[in-house]
Amino acid sequence: MPEAYERHLVPALFRPFAADLAARAAALRPRTVLELAAGTGALTSALLTAAPTASVIASDLNQAMVTAGSAREPRADWRQADAQELPFEDGTFDLVVCQFGVMFFPDRPAAYNEVRRVLAPQGRFLFNSWGPLAAHGFAAAFQTALKESMPGAAPAFLEDVPHGYTDLAQVASDLAAAGLTLAGAEEVTLDGSAESAASVATGFLTGTPVSAVLDARQDAQGIRTAVAQRMTALLGTGPVTAAMTATLYTAHHQA
Template sequence: MPEAYDRHLVPVFFRPFAADLAARAAALRPRTVLELAAGTGALTSALLTAAPTASVVASDLNEAMVAAGSALEPRASWQQADAQDLPFEDGRFDLVVCQFGVMFFPDRPAAYAQVRRVLAPRGRFLFNSWGPLATHGFAAAFQDALEETLPGRAPAFLGDVPHGYTDPALVASDLAAAGLTLGSADEVTLDGVAASAGSVATGFLTGTPVGATLEAWDDAQSIRASVTQKMTDRLGTGPVTAAMTATVYTAHDQE
């Protein structure tokens, strides 16, 4: 999964927003940074380029992602870590960042409380989350193709999880429950450019839990072929571009 994720999804979905988030992070002039849910290091690399004097610890729950990320971006210190039980001392970091990871935390207030604990006084928490599924051109096209191929039994993962945490009021409430105050919530829309619709389909089908779900089905191969073709029919052949919307949040301690 990490290889497919890094090859097909990272350049299209994550690098454009990594550049945006890294520029915001650099403007805060942090000395010590903790990245949560770092994946294979798209934001990590952007952070180290935008803030070259900062010390960056990149963490992820998935050991395979940590192994892949540390090989791709050795300038950071990599560590396997659960966001809900961070293995770092109190007040260690000026900045905690997380790109498209908070949606996956089973208990977000618990994770946010850990963020608050490891933040230094006047530290900041900077993170983003995807907007509704309909605001992501690639994900919406993929889900439509999936539902056409599998009427009534298409996995709902994309809408429920990556695109299931879209209300700034809920984010503010979860932060407040952890003792953090929402400072800003900025909606950002950027274009993703892919070599082909088929490449994006492959990324979804092999680099996300959707693929793991389908793999257990007897007709997995024909499903993948149908979804790829339907997605190509929607977006066209050759290089394809689609708009993607996310919200960028900043938070700080209530004290």
């Protein structure tokens, strides 16, 4: 999964937002940074380039991602860590960042409470999450293709998880429950580019939990082929570009 994620999804979906988030983080002039849900290191690399003097710890729950990320971006200190039980001392970091990870936390207030605990008193928490599925050109096309290829049986993973945390009031409430104040929320729309629609389809099919659903089916290969063909019909042949919308949040300790 990390290999498929890195090859097919990171360039198209995550790298554009990593550059944006890293620039915003660098403007805060952080000295000690903790990254949560770092994956294979798209944001990690952008952070270290934008803020070369910062000390960055990149963490992820998935050891396979940590292994892949540490090989790809050795400038960071990589740790396997559960965001809901962080293995760091109180007040250690003046910046905590998370790119497209908070949607996956089973207990967000618990994870946010850990963020508050490890943040220095004047520290900041920067994170983003995807907007509605319809506002993401690649994901919307994929889900349409998946539903057409698996009538009545298409996994709802993309709708329910990556694109299922879009209520600003809920985000503010979850942060407040952990002793954090939501200081800002900005909608960001960027273009993503991929070598082909089929490449993006492969990324979603093999680099996300959708793969586990397909692996259990005898017609898995036929579905994968049909999804790739349908995505190509929707997005076009050759290199493809699509607009993607996310929300960038800034939070800090409650006054």
